[in-house]
Amino acid sequence: MSTTTTTPGSASAAVALSAVTKVYGRGADAVVALDRVSLDVAPGEFVCLVGASGCGKSTLLNLVAGLDTVSGGGIQVGDDARPGLMFQEPALFPWLTVGANVEVPLKLRGLPAADRKARVAELLDTVHLGDFARRRPHELSGGMRQRVALARTLALDTPVLLMDEPFGALDAMTRDSLHDELERLWTGRNAAGTPLTVLFVTHNVREAARLADRIVLLSSRPGRVIYETRVDVSRPRRIDSPEVAAVAADVTDRLRAEVGRHGH
Numbered sequence: 001m002s003t004t005t006t007t008p009g010s011a012s013a014a015v016a017l018s019a020v021t022k023v024y025g026r027g028a029d030a031v032v033a034l035d036r037v038s039l040d041v042a043p044g045e046f047v048c049l050v051g052a053s054g055c056g057k058s059t060l061l062n063l064v065a066g067l068d069t070v071s072g073g074g075i076q077v078g079d080d081a082r083p084g085l086m087f088q089e090p091a092l093f094p095w096l097t098v099g100a101n102v103e104v105p106l107k108l109r110g111l112p113a114a115d116r117k118a119r120v121a122e123l124l125d126t127v128h129l130g131d132f133a134r135r136r137p138h139e140l141s142g143g144m145r146q147r148v149a150l151a152r153t154l155a156l157d158t159p160v161l162l163m164d165e166p167f168g169a170l171d172a173m174t175r176d177s178l179h180d181e182l183e184r185l186w187t188g189r190n191a192a193g194t195p196l197t198v199l200f201v202t203h204n205v206r207e208a209a210r211l212a213d214r215i216v217l218l219s220s221r222p223g224r225v226i227y228e229t230r231v232d233v234s235r236p237r238r239i240d241s242p243e244v245a246a247v248a249a250d251v252t253d254r255l256r257a258e259v260g261r262h263g264h
C-alpha cells in the first residue's frame with residue numbers, strides 16, 4: 001500500500017474516519033457493510049472511493065454526511081462543517097426555476113434577498129449556466145441539470161463536498177465536460193485559499209484516475225480499505241491520456257483480483 005499524506009485520526013484532516021464499522025440489521029439478518037475503515041482526507045484533497053458493487057461506498061458517504069449513524073468507530077468533519085451532498089439524480093425542485101433551485105440553500109442560510117440574487121448569478125456563471133436562471137429543470141439536458149445540482153450544493157458554502165456517482169447517469173461526452181468543470185472549480189477554490197475537499201464515490205476507475213489526488217479501494221463486503229494510491233498526474237488532465245490510463249489499469253487489476261477472490 002502506498003503512503004498517505006495524513007495519518008488516521010489526524011486533527012488537521014477535513015474528514016477523518018477512524019475504525020468505522022457499519023452493521024445493518026441484527027442477529028442472523030445482520031449485514032456488516034463496513035469493517036473498521038480508517039481514512040483521513042486532507043483539506044483541499046480530492047479522494048475517490050472505488051470498489052465492487054455493494055462494498056459499502058454509499059454507506060460510507062451517508063455516514064460522513066450524517067444521514068446515518070456508525071455502529072462503531074468515529075467520524076469527524078473538520079470545523080464541524082456540514083458537508084454538501086450530490087447524488088446520481090440531481091433531485092431539483094421541478095416547479096422552481098433554475099435560479100430559484102440554487103437560491104434554496106441561500107434562503108435556508110438566511111441571506112438577504114439582494115445578496116441571494118448576486119450569489120445565484122455568480123454560482124450559475126461558475127457552472128456555465130448564467131443564461132438559464134429562468135428556465136425550469138425539464139427544459140435542460142441531464143448534464144445541465146447536474147450542473148444546477150452542483151451550483152445548488154456549492155450554495156451551501158461548505159468546504160466539504162460528498163459526491164455519490166454524480167455523473168453516473170450521463171453520457172461520456174457530457175461526463176467529460178463535467179469532469180473539466182469540477183476540476184477547474186476545485187483547483188480554483190484551492191488556489192484562492194478556500195479549499196474544497198471532495199470525497200467522490202464511483203465504480204468507474206477511469207473517472208477516479210481522471211479526478212483524484214488519491215484513490216482508495218474498498219474490499220468486497222464488508223468494505224475495508226485494501227489499497228490506496230496517489231495520482232501524480234499533472235492537471236488539467238484528460239481521461240484518455242496515457243498517464244491516466246496507466247493509473248486506471250493498476251487500480252482495475254487490483255479491483256479485479258478482489259472481485260475474483262469474492263466472486264462479486
Ligand SMILES: Nc1ncnc2c1ncn2[C@@H]1O[C@H](COP(=O)(O)OP(=O)(O)OP(=O)(O)O)[C@@H](O)[C@H]1O
Pocket residue numbers: 024025031032033051052053054055056057058059060203221
Ligand atoms: N438500509 C440498509 N439496510 C440493510 N442493508 C443495507 C442498507 N443499505 C445498504 N445495505 C447493504 O450494505 C451493503 C453496502 O451497500 P452500499 O449501498 O453502501 O454499497 P455500494 O458500494 O455503494 O454499492 P453500489 O456500488 O452498488 O452502489 C450492501 O450489501 C447493501 O445491501
